[in-house]
Amino acid sequence: MNIYSFICPVKPRDQHKTAQIFAATLLLVRENGLSGITMSEIAKAAKIATGTLYIYFENKETLINELFTECRKSSVAIYFEGYHAEMPFKEGFRIVWNNLLQFRIDHFEKAVFMDQCYHSPFITETTKELTKKMIHPLFKLVETGKAIKALKELDNLMLLTYMVGGINEYVKRSKYSAKKITKQDAMHLFNLCWDGIKA
Amino acid sequence: MNIYSFICPVKPRDQHKTAQIFAATLLLVRENGLSGITMSEIAKAAKIATGTLYIYFENKETLINELFTECRKSSVAIYFEGYHAEMPFKEGFRIVWNNLLQFRIDHFEKAVFMDQCYHSPFITETTKELTKKMIHPLFKLVETGKAIKALKELDNLMLLTYMVGGINEYVKRSKYSAKKITKQDAMHLFNLCWDGIKA
DNA sequence: CAAATAAATGAATAAATATTCATTTAAAAA
DNA sequence: TTTTTAAATGAATATTTATTCATTTATTTG
Structure with missing residues (x-):
């Protein structure tokens, strides 16, 4: 059992990587619009694997809401x-x-x-x-x-x-x-x- | 050969149906955003078949640009x-x-x-x-x-x-x-x- | 150092969505 | 009315995109 289970309900995340994902998403939305972004493109732009994106954000909706x-x-x-x-x-x-x-x-x-x-x-x-x-x-x-x-x-x-x-x-x-x-x-x-x- | 081939390069379309499609698209975009619309939903909202949509508009991009x-x-x-x-x-x-x-x-x-x-x-x-x-x-x-x-x-x-x-x-x-x-x-x-x- | 744990990977799968086309229905011409 | 042509249909297919998971790589612990 992780010590954060009690202290913090949210899994701790690499702040730098989160920032990278956010920046990549903003860049892509500016370029292609909200309807033009895909999870794999975000991952590529953030220089991480698609799977990693799902370690940081449950799904696309969550990512967008948090951003x-x-x-x-x-x-x-x-x-x-x-x-x-x-x-x-x-x-x-x-x-x-x-x-x-x-x-x-x-x-x-x-x-x-x-x-x-x-x-x-x-x-x-x-x-x-x-x-x-x-x-x-x-x-x-x-x-x-x-x-x-x-x-x-x-x-x-x-x-x-x-x-x-x-x-x-x-x-x-x-x-x-x-x-x-x-x-x-x-x-x-x-x-x-x-x-x-x-x- | 159709007389319009020379007079008008664009195939004549049922104005009423085109209006229906436009209205349906606007309604859906207002409700779900541009990223939330699909061709089949537009067709359904316009009360026509998906295939008919493609008689009126070459593809999604054309539809949106014309609208x-x-x-x-x-x-x-x-x-x-x-x-x-x-x-x-x-x-x-x-x-x-x-x-x-x-x-x-x-x-x-x-x-x-x-x-x-x-x-x-x-x-x-x-x-x-x-x-x-x-x-x-x-x-x-x-x-x-x-x-x-x-x-x-x-x-x-x-x-x-x-x-x-x-x-x-x-x-x-x-x-x-x-x-x-x-x-x-x-x-x-x-x-x-x-x-x-x-x- | 080795063992255990956590994080990251990206190809594979599932789900959603655009587009097609064989068939049906309606309209126009003969 | 019959024949021909045009328009419409929507299930089937192709494509795109979200999401998963078996495997690899890095990090931490003993």
Whole structure:
């Protein structure tokens, strides 16, 4: 009997290899779409045998759900880097907004993957609920903004989707036209957003 | 020899049945994602035999490419309904904006399908180029807006993606939370957009 | 070091899915 | 009505892809 049986219900895994598998999957999804990936291709791209994949993940569904959760987690972790509640609201908002943009630029493949997962049959209800909770801090941010009259008194969802939607779409189209997004572009884009949502 | 051999290179098809197939595909993609559809399921949902599907479409790739093109065409056709170049700019812009929103509400399944296709391995370069040209009128619209100093002097892509991205994301999230979008919501959302992009 | 245990392999199998085609049914022409 | 042609069918086949497992390789323990 393994000592982990009591301490940890999950079998310990080589973190490096897990990361390799995740990276390979993201790469392939960006290149071929969620409907274009196969387990053997993932294994090949991760430089492991197909069988090894099944040591790390029970099946394809599990792999995709775990990767989705990991992507959400890592994205939210970045969103609030450098943010402090005591900052003037606009300054804090700009930091979060910039982090949102930067995440999508730096980890485009994660953004693409999460996008694709939205309508996929792979993501389970459990994963959906779990990852929904993770973005709660964003809702809190816009709520604060409304409370101090910095933002328009509108539905949270509306403010957030307008903020996020514009970034998403711009980064997506820019990547496809091989356009590099400059600091100045980012500033202009922020102003578009801010002028729209400020009270 | 069939008279169409010279007049039209494409075999004439029962329009009604083609529409049935398209509708079935859109329904299934909305429900199960692009990676979750099979040819036999499409046939079943369209109430025809699998073999019949292959009379209408050479293969799965062709079916999806033709449907994508059809979705783009029908969307752009709607965008400029009621718009006239002689209108005051903001009025015309509002009409197009509203049509964009309304299309995504009324034909959500088409929006989902097109979204999914973006990163899919099915859509060929030819289709991408073809459909890219179709959205040219939207670029012209924002260009006009800039020319008369109604819109900020920013990159076309930036203005357009910010306009479209917000709508996309809002409709998407609303549908998933089973939220009905009211006329008032639409007005608020328009103001978010307009306040952001106006000069 | 040898023995025992764990991890990795990838060819083989099972399951799912695209595509075909011999046959049937419907429509048009004679 | 009979003959000819076109359209539709869906079971059968081919292909692709998920998953398994007997075997090999690496690691840990005594």
